[in-house]
Amino acid sequence: MSEYDDLKTYVDIAVEHARDKIEGIIARGMISSGSQIRFSQNSIDIGKRWEELKLETFVVVEGTRVGYSERSVTSEDAARKAVDDTIAFATRLPESMFFAGVEENVHKYRDLKGAYDPRIDDFTEMAPEFVNSAIDAAISEGAKRVAGALMFSKKFTFLKSSYGPEGSSKMTSFDINIRAFQDELDHSGQGLECGTMPTQAEKGIIAAGAKAGGLSKEAIGAVQGEPGVYDLILSPTVGANVLGGIPDAANPFMVLIGFSPLGDKMGEQIAPDFVTVTDNPWIPNGLACRAFDFEGTPTQQTEIVKDGVLRSFVHNTTTAKMYETSSTGSSAMLGLGQGLKMLLPNTSNLVFDNGNHSVEELFENPKPTIYVTSNWYTRFQNYQTGEFSTIPRDAMFLIDKGEMKPIKNVRISDNTMRMFANIDAVGDDRRQIYWWEVPTPTFIPSIRIRDCRITAATQ
Secondary structure, X not given: OOHHHHHHHHHHHHHHHHHOOOOEEEEEEEEEEEEEEEEEOOEEEEEEEEEEEEEEEEEEEEOOEEEEEEEEOOOHHHHHHHHHHXXXXXXXXXXXXXXXXXXXXXXXXXOOOOOOOOOHHHHHHHHHHHHHHHHHHHHHOOOOEEEEEEEEEEEEEEEEEOOOOEEEEEEEEEEXXXXXXXXXXXXXXXXEEEEOXXXXXXXXXXXXXXXXXXXXXXXXXXXXXXXXXXXXXXXXXXXXXXXXXXXXXXXXXXXXXXXXXXXXXXXXXXXXXXXXXXXXXXXXXXXXXXXXXXXXXXOOOEEEEEOOEEOOOOOOHHHHHHOOOXXXXXXXXXXXXXXXXXXXXXXXOEEEOOOOEOHHHHHOOOOOEEEEOOEEEEEEEEOOOOEEEEEEOOOEEEEEOOEEXXXXXXEEEEEHHHHHHOEEEEEOOOEEEEEOOEEEEEEEOOEEEEEEEEEEOOO
């Protein structure tokens, strides 16, 4: 019996073991294997690989008393024990204030295009060569030192619900983060690349290295930036973090707990009419693609912002009932800290419509403009109003009267809703962004924003 047969067997056993004991169960088994290559000082220094077979169980003991667990399993008895432990845990919990049922209909699911690389096993040998080529590209563009990490994985999933839905999926993914440096740490650049087809990613990975190296060289001579009000050009990396948080907050649960600024904005114009953002679980190469959600509901494309107007939230069965609408197939087990997870709505891939301006045209602005290529440490003072600050890192430039000069040591201190409303122009260079500052895969181009507040980095 193969490990993939084991996966289905453990899920089947979990559902059958619970069927006559409780009201309902959803079991999801996942086999995943991942690898990481880390590099520093222009060479690969660490390689790691891991594999895991994990069983997740979500149980409905009675009414709205529910529980969840996940653990590694290696035998049929371990699968049964996982169910028994989850039931025992759930019976000790109070009734949930945020559960109103799960998907109960059986569906057929669409085939996802471009979600699985059939040559993924070959990538283990290809990956070091791709990394070394990216390092060489960074050095060729002027970098002195290069560091970063490449991650890649494959995952097989089988889901079965005692309520009826059943489905399986397979995914592959990769993401690389490259940083290039000169003799001074302030003179640095970042390059990112990610997707679902790693064996076809050589060109993109090398381009990420070249971009990081080129930006680090262009950052040489950076001077202290002056606080004030500027137009900003956000690279896709920065836009995904700062602006992507708005459609990502189109979530009823986030509204209810006070972590979204969109609670009373449905139907309102929150951006210019040339801005449209879709939650798209089917987009080729999207890292969060899925044909069905955790409940077994088929996924769908959801226009969150259409022509600048907030049109929709993402929903699972519970929030759809609360809002008297239909599920968007967005149910997921979301972590809330300290190991706790709840069945909640969650976005998949956020996709901004591409614009019709080249990046060069975005630079053609009569007002003093700052081009930000990377940012770290985004922090919110108020999630409900959108007050936040973030620190630009790596290369950053002041564009004024046709000149482009590197600057450093400033902070963006503004309001995400106001910035979203003040989008001035959208580039045509859309790409997918995913890294630790952007945990939701976001397809976004460069974007120019009017009148943003810049403060000194020490404030």
